[in-house]
Amino acid sequence: MEHGARLSALRITTAVEAAARDRAVINGGVPSFDLMVQAGSAAAALLLRELGDRLAHGVCLLAGSGNNGGDAYVMAAQLARQGVTVRVHARMPPRTPDSQRAAQLAAPYLVHGLPTGHEQIVVDGLLGTGHRGALRDGLWADCARLSLARDRGATIVALDVPSGLDATTGEIADGSAAAHVTVSFGTIKRGALLQRAHVGRVVLLDIGLGAGADRPGETDDGAWRWADRVGAGALLQQVAAADAWSAHKGTRGRVALAGGDEGMAGAIALAARAALQAGAGLVHAVVANESVAAVQAQVPQALAHRWPEAAGGRHADADADANANGSAAAVAPRVDALAVGPGLGRNPRSATVLQRLLDQYRGLPLLLDADALWHAAEAAAALGTDTASLLQHWTRDARAVVCTPHPGEFGRLLGTHLPPAWSERAALLQQFATRAQCTVLLKGTPTLVAPPDGAPLWVVPHGTPLLATGGSGDCLSGIVAALLAQGASGEAAAVLGATVHGRAAEQVHGAARATARGTTLDDVLAATRSVWGALAAPPPLPPAVLAELPAV
Numbered sequence: 001m002e003h004g005a006r007l008s009a010l011r012i013t014t015a016v017e018a019a020a021r022d023r024a025v026i027n028g029g030v031p032s033f034d035l036m037v038q039a040g041s042a043a044a045a046l047l048l049r050e051l052g053d054r055l056a057h058g059v060c061l062l063a064g065s066g067n068n069g070g071d072a073y074v075m076a077a078q079l080a081r082q083g084v085t086v087r088v089h090a091r092m093p094p095r096t097p098d099s100q101r102a103a104q105l106a107a108p109y110l111v112h113g114l115p116t117g118h119e120q121i122v123v124d125g126l127l128g129t130g131h132r133g134a135l136r137d138g139l140w141a142d143c144a145r146l147s148l149a150r151d152r153g154a155t156i157v158a159l160d161v162p163s164g165l166d167a168t169t170g171e172i173a174d175g176s177a178a179a180h181v182t183v184s185f186g187t188i189k190r191g192a193l194l195q196r197a198h199v200g201r202v203v204l205l206d207i208g209l210g211a212g213a214d215r216p217g218e219t220d221d222g223a224w225r226w227a228d229r230v231g232a233g234a235l236l237q238q239v240a241a242a243d244a245w246s247a248h249k250g251t252r253g254r255v256a257l258a259g260g261d262e263g264m265a266g267a268i269a270l271a272a273r274a275a276l277q278a279g280a281g282l283v284h285a286v287v288a289n290e291s292v293a294a295v296q297a298q299v300p301q302a303l304a305h306r307w308p309e310a311a312g313g314r315h316a317d318a319d320a321d322a323n324a325n326g327s328a329a330a331v332a333p334r335v336d337a338l339a340v341g342p343g344l345g346r347n348p349r350s351a352t353v354l355q356r357l358l359d360q361y362r363g364l365p366l367l368l369d370a371d372a373l374w375h376a377a378e379a380a381a382a383l384g385t386d387t388a389s390l391l392q393h394w395t396r397d398a399r400a401v402v403c404t405p406h407p408g409e410f411g412r413l414l415g416t417h418l419p420p421a422w423s424e425r426a427a428l429l430q431q432f433a434t435r436a437q438c439t440v441l442l443k444g445t446p447t448l449v450a451p452p453d454g455a456p457l458w459v460v461p462h463g464t465p466l467l468a469t470g471g472s473g474d475c476l477s478g479i480v481a482a483l484l485a486q487g488a489s490g491e492a493a494a495v496l497g498a499t500v501h502g503r504a505a506e507q508v509h510g511a512a513r514a515t516a517r518g519t520t521l522d523d524v525l526a527a528t529r530s531v532w533g534a535l536a537a538p539p540p541l542p543p544a545v546l547a548e549l550p551a552v
Helices: 015-027 032-050 067-081 097-109 137-151 190-194 229-243 265-277 289-298 316-325 348-360 371-383 387-394 407-414 422-436 472-485 490-511 521-536
Strands: 010-013 059-063 086-089 121-125 155-159 181-185 201-205 224-226 254-259 282-287 303-306 337-340 366-368 401-403 439-442 447-450 458-460 545-549
Touching: 010 015, 010 190, 015 032, 032 067, 032 097, 032 155, 032 181, 032 201, 059 067, 059 137, 067 086, 067 097, 067 121, 067 155, 121 137, 137 155, 229 490, 229 521, 254 265, 254 472, 265 282, 265 289, 265 472, 265 521, 282 289, 289 303, 337 348, 337 472, 348 371, 366 371, 366 472, 371 387, 371 407, 387 407, 387 422, 401 490, 407 422, 407 439, 422 439, 422 447, 439 490, 447 490, 458 490, 472 490, 472 521, 490 521
Parallel strands: 059 086, 059 121, 121 155, 155 181, 181 201, 224 458, 254 282, 254 337, 282 303, 337 366, 366 401, 401 439
Antiparallel strands: 010 224, 201 545, 439 447, 447 458
16 A cells, blocks of 8 residues: 655644644744734735725724734734724723733724724634634624624624634534634634635635644644645646656556446546546546447547456346447456446446456556445445455555545445544544555545545545536546546545545636536536646745635
8 A cells, every 4th residue: 555755735723733833833932922913914914905995994803802802903003004994892801911912012003992884894803713612792792793794795804713613613603703704824723614604715824833834843733634726736746747748648647447337327428538637648438338339429538348248247148249249348458547436336247347347457556436335335244344444455455545435425334324523524534544544535525535544634625516416426536546547646646636626616616606507517627627727837825825715
């Protein structure tokens, strides 16, 4: 099994993990107040740069008594120094040393009072990452002011997280006001990633954590990893040879996609188109004889092959006749990676096909999806063993293995329903990947990827309702399989494939003005073209901005 070098990533932190990073930098000699000044100043610069027309009507900041309020005081002072009309409402005076110092230094620039109703920007600096549970009475009233301002058309900007959102679990307290923009300091908080509709657009700002944003010390604390624009570009370097000027169809990766039982040719056709869009040099579709003509008609660039002859079963005579007539070759094409599952079917014949394919392509990078995972769970139950152990046995000789279940399929692999708590779900995913010795990509919002070596999970926060349709998973399988064939590790192929898949959907969703109607997976596949280009040459970000996520 593959165990590559540690891959570049930003961290997605819980409240505890975020605090540990702050504390490590402070213990290293950086004054905590310097971090607060950097946070408030960077947030002010963001508003001045992007919302200048709205600032002309003034801005009101709601400041809490903790360090989140201190960030708001710094932000207010910096805006006021640039000529912006600023009002600050603080229900309680600051109580931490840093927030008291920030309020004192900002005092000459500030006007205190409730929102007038004319401001077009209202900043939520009430509660930070330390909040848990329900809103108290006074905070409820302040959050109600935020909601009223939003209803009147004001842009709500939250500092780190919207007040009332649990930074770790994503639980939203009753009365919490949704933000249009959430400005995240140092790291993006896990709760924000789990509640994208509530946090709006997310902008990650550099506050001076430096390398400490990756881990709080010598030991990795397991914070989730995100392959942002820079990290995804680094993953893309694993398959750079496929883009060389001297590349040919052999060096761009040869992929076998197996499935497509009678009546399900579309699954392999979608996977084949996605693999070709991902740069595969050759795509071989290994399908039931009844599906050969359909696949060739839908994807003429793909080479069609019948399922292995030894499958037998109810179509054995028809297969023999087809072979005699030359409709498709029942041979094992020479390929660099195999993906099995899309439209494979759930019957004894397809179970035999799966086993034959695993034998024929032993040692190659492998992707298992959809019906292949169903057969794995069935076989494990029949043998009285757990599915992770069975998968490890099935794929023990493969150079890389990726499994791509959706939550229902993963629950079947586990033999239980998935818990609703993301921390528990993530732990089960990590344990399963380690036992099965494969990379497991759990589809969802967000998507989680567990590597086989127990390293921290990857999170892929990209995607829209466009992907909640039949065939979406087949497209993802084709992309990941192409990356495996081009030499990417299982971990890199899964993370990069899910990133491209999700970002393409976001691009189409934005062009369609946030509706899934009137668009199809054809649009998503077409959009991958520009996504690949953006990953290869990411556009520069503004000063102090580390990463961004669009509103959903």
